[in-house]
Amino acid sequence: MTRRTAVVICPGRGTYNAAELGYLGRHFPDAALLARFDAVRTAAGQESLAALDGADRFNLARHSRGDNASGLIYAATLGDFLSLDREGVDVVAVTGNSMGWYSALACAGAVTAEAGFTIANTMGSLMQAALIGGQTVYPWMDEDWIPRPVRKAALLALVADIAARRDHALALSIDLGGLLVLAGNEAGLKAFESSVDPVQGRFPMRLGNHAAFHTALQAPVAAQGRAALPAELFAQPDLPLIDGRGAVWWPGATDRASLRDYTLGHQVTETYDFTAAIRTAAQEFAPDLFIVTGPGTTLGGAVAQSLILARWRGMASKTDFQKTQADQPLLVAMGMSEQRGQVTQQGAIR
Template sequence: MKKTAVVICPGRGTYNKPELGSISANIAASSPKLREHLQATLDAIDAERTRLGLPTVSELDQAKLFKTSLHQRPENAAALIYAAGYLDFLSIDREQYDVVAITGNSMGWYTAMACAEAWSLSTSTRLVTSMAQLTAGGAGAQFIYPIVDSEWRPDAERIALVDEQIAAHPGELMRSINYGGYAVLAGTEAACSAAVKALPTADERFPMVLPGHAAFHTHIMADAAADAQETWPVAAFQPPQTPLVDGRGYQWLTPTTDMPALQRYTLGHQVTQTYDFSKAVQVAVKEHAPDHIILLGPGSGLGGAVAQALIAIGWQGLTDKTSFTAQQKTEQPYVLSMGLSEQRALVTAGQT
């Protein structure tokens, strides 16, 4: 009998130096039939990028050296993250897994939309690039700070510190993403700088300013959202073929999706309001009770935040980092990350 799975797509910043070459390597390691399908899909994505006058995903992924100025350029990073995730989604063995819902973190919402077939391949490739260009040119900054203790349990003191900084900068510092055990804050450069200086150092590396990030998921992105809604009308959208859980925890169910509402959310609310990734994960597991959660690549950075979101609601008896780690060491890990080779092998439709 098939196992049910909720699929989660990673957000911005997950294609880094260690991931260089991972897209082509994963395609090469696939079974012959799947490899042909994945390569044809990547060729189509590359063709769209060529038409846009931009480096193809293949050129970027197969570069000899990772260059921050090239690979982390917003329109390039977004394309790499989307392509890696989408190709991973196509690699899931549907004889083993029934995908019952899809969600994502931040930019991962666009990948989730593509996986659910809410856009054509051409539209999703172009829209991902377009949104990266529209939002990256925005003002402001973004940083991350932990709000859990070493065992991934909510830390009241750290939560209070974050709340104090938001209150100290009304309208200028906001919650950008609720990311498991982390608060991602964004706002004006002045407010972010002041908050980063005021917050005590945590876990030796936080608060951490996210380089190249603007004030995503805040009202500072209002102009980008308006431009996006003009550029990508409702006609560019298609009814999703798999239920989607968005950054509010709202479910878009098939076949009753309100297409104008989906367009407004994706290019409006999702761009300018807090993205509650934790709630998205929690709603997805509560509503669909999957046998597994499958995390798409690139990378494997989503695992901690997903685990922390599950621990917060005591999902399947998870109470802390220790209990989650113990479960993951069993023969059937609950969370399967396609960015980890041993877990990828449990998900994909055969390797060569």
């Protein structure tokens, strides 16, 4: 079999939902490692991942809490990375969306699996305890995924206008392909949501149990994270690591203190540019495949939209992407059972 190069993409919050219940039980390949994760949670007085993942039914209030969701998503992501068929897949770089950065750190070897879990679990718990502000999502591309830059500029101008109002906080949280993820306080979010037209039957869409991630409102959480997470957790990555600015942290050339400063500083309080991360992944590494780990299947659209914005392989619309994907698949979502087998050793997965 021909070995294919791949960039691995780790998803963020909001990706472990009802359909993902039992994901760790179905796919996590290392029971001893999962037990070590749960030992960390038990010591902190938290419910175990085994109990959460093995619940009879999904409960939004329980499973989507930051202190629970972060651990579940990190473990599911890392388990999928460990399940890759490395004889058939040559991972050339790793990136992630939002809290997926913590998972990407571990997948790239910049932190150990246990240290990555400590970072994800700590930050998720701190954000849940503070729960400062919230997030809403709105598209600037149409459903055909053709870029509409004038519309994007107008929406960002509206955000700036609202942010300038007294007692209103609003900012771009994540540049997510054809979506703008906005974050702020209740006044800022409501002002935006009441100023735009409802589109596609679901936008603007408020995200439950989400704080104002990647904005200045999270400065107190970032400070708490720096106090709790020492530099010793971080090391040189084994694989190139693409961050939320589109910058690359290279093996052998990464300063550990700088990586920690970014992770517990800029990454928490400034816009996360996922679109730029995917552009760098495509243009710098030119992989055969973009592999989105589980849990969930919702990040694939943003990856495809980001590739369209980068004009990767000449794609300029949803139709172009679908044709390219049909002719020679370039995007594999491990959360989809029909695609998972393309990049895993089935016999190695329990």
